[in-house]
Amino acid sequence: MPAGEGAQAAVATPAETHARRASGKDTRKHVPRRSHAALGNVDRDPVALLELSSAGRVERLVPLRYGRMIESPFAFYRGSAILQAHDLAGTPNSGMTIQICGDCHLANFGGFASPERTLMFDLNDFDETSPGPWEWDLKRLTGSFVVAARHLRHKRGVAEELVYRAVRSYQERMAAYAGMSILDTWYDAITFERLMAQTQEPQVRKRLERGMERAAARTSDALLPKLSEHDGERWVIRDAPPAVFHVRGENTLFSPEDNWMKVADTGKALNEAFEMYTSTLSPDRRLLLSHFTRHDVAFKVVGVGSVGTRCLIVLMIDNHGKPLFLQSKQATQSVVARFFGSPPVEHEGRRVVEGQRLMQAASDAFLGWNDGPFGRHFYLRQLRDMKLSPEVELMDADMLGGYAALCGWVLARAHAKASGMALEISGYLGSGDAMAEALVAYSNACADQVERDYEVFVAACRSGRLEARTDADMAADFRV
Incomplete structure (x- = not known):
């Protein structure tokens, strides 16, 4: 086939675009958006799963892992991706399998330098990346915001607003990527300069400027x-x-x-x-x-x-x-x-x-x-090349809301780029609040489960089933 004919055939017609979006929408018949409120398969021993994930690690460092996790339910959530993956396997999924991050909690976003030394904001941890349901990443993200909001003593309404901000941002950005060519989607990048240009809030601009200064020194x-x-x-x-x-x-x-x-x-x-x-x-x-x-x-x-x-x-x-x-x-x-x-x-x-x-x-x-x-x-x-991590402990409710929306944007861009399925995902999400409402329910239930699992974990450490040691405790072993 001549090159010109192949290129012509590859161009999507309006009818094909409509069909792809409609196929995503049709998926709701089999997996309604409200079904994503389900918590999943939580009839398990969280300690046994943590021990499974610790197998093969440097034996004397496993207590340090648990010592870092025991600091708070949020630290526990960060270190226990295996639990949520286990639970989500027992939930309905959209059937749209794409490359996902796999551990998409709010602390796994941040700044780093591109090869051209441009300061980017993006996902920055891919240890668990794998083909999987796109909604698993979104659930990991929204769950982390509720767990973190509780840790920071925010009210329930604040935590739920964070979930709404993240999901609505993901939804709106995915709709925007659905209207872009795949090449434009691949070229899209969320830089600190772009974020500066899009915000007029003095407090946010000040934090971005401070972050850029700190990043320049982390070489x-x-x-x-x-x-x-x-x-x-x-x-x-x-x-x-x-x-x-x-x-x-x-x-x-x-x-x-x-x-x-x-x-x-x-x-x-x-x-x-x-x-x-x-x-x-x-x-x-x-x-x-x-x-x-x-x-x-x-x-x-x-x-x-x-x-x-x-x-x-x-x-x-x-x-x-x-x-x-x-x-x-x-x-x-x-x-x-x-x-x-x-x-x-x-x-x-x-x-x-x-x-x-x-x-x-x-x-x-x-x-x-x-x-x-x-x-x-x-x-x-x-190692740590202009890398910046979010300081959520220093963010008030308004700034956390902005950060949730930013994470939703980043995740939508990553999924759209990796999958080329923005049309289907956007068709499934629609333009209303159905998915946001389902994930508010899911994230509240997830945070409740995290707290229950955390209590079991703490009890296991106190009973001696697990050993937990802090960095300071272990450092003391080496002092003369």
Whole structure:
């Protein structure tokens, strides 16, 4: 077929566009929007599921994971994506399976630099990304706003308004993407400059300006003196256990029985892993990295839900003495794949990378994957490159509402870009409040369940079934 004929055939006619939107609307007959109020399959032992998700982690760091989760129901929610995925598997779904984030709570949005050094606002955690129902992401998001609102002592009406703002924003933005070409959707990016141009509120503008200033200072150059010290001709990462330590150093939290402690030639293993990683990058990125020399590698504990998974930071220096910090993070089976039944993948690190590239407007220049010793899968990216996290504790109700609407927009853009199904999803959502009302009911019930699960979790820690230790407790073990 001549190229011109193929291009002509690919253009959607008004009738085809209408049919796609109508097919989404027709889905309501089988899965009414009100059905999304269902909480799902909560007849389970939350502690057993948490133990399942802790299997294979660094044994001495699992208590730190629980210690971070025990701080509040919101911290517990952040670290227990496995529970919600399990529960949602028992609910009706729209049947529109797309690439989803899988852990789309409000703290997994934030700012970071694009390869062109533009400060973006987007989803920034894809450890659980997988094909799944688009509404699972939306439910994870709205549930997080109610759990957080309760934690911050906001009234019920405030919490419900946050859900409305997030869902209505998602709905309206999805309708807008449904009217855009797929190429325009792919090019769409939510930058801090764009957010500044769209707001007239002095308080919001001030926060955006402050965020941009803070982001500009969060670079590898700034990290170098904070995380490392010069030792002769090399830079060495400083131990600060339990957060940072050398795997085979005197402050290690690895047990002697761990197979990582039995690697015969660590230098060779690191070189092989790095060679595989660079093979997943584009040629220009490989050339760029060839100007750097590896100086040191250390273990770094990150996040709440990821504590205990294997995460390394790699310090590299170029021939001008300038640093580059890479983060190598273990990737395990997605909780979405575990309970939704997504097709198996050959490499979990590649799953994370490809899901991230598909959903983000722009991804880290050094995003790639590799294998570690003994067949574990990893993905790599820059460490904290102009990265900003939302400070929801400092937001009042009005600002939280604006943040909820922003997260709804970001999620709609990510889903529209990743799926090309904005027409179908928008057709399903419609223009009324049916989905918002269903998710208000769902999110209130979800927050109630989180609080019940949290009580069971706390009781398990107090009884000794689980061990929970804080960062301060574990750091005290290393003080002389």
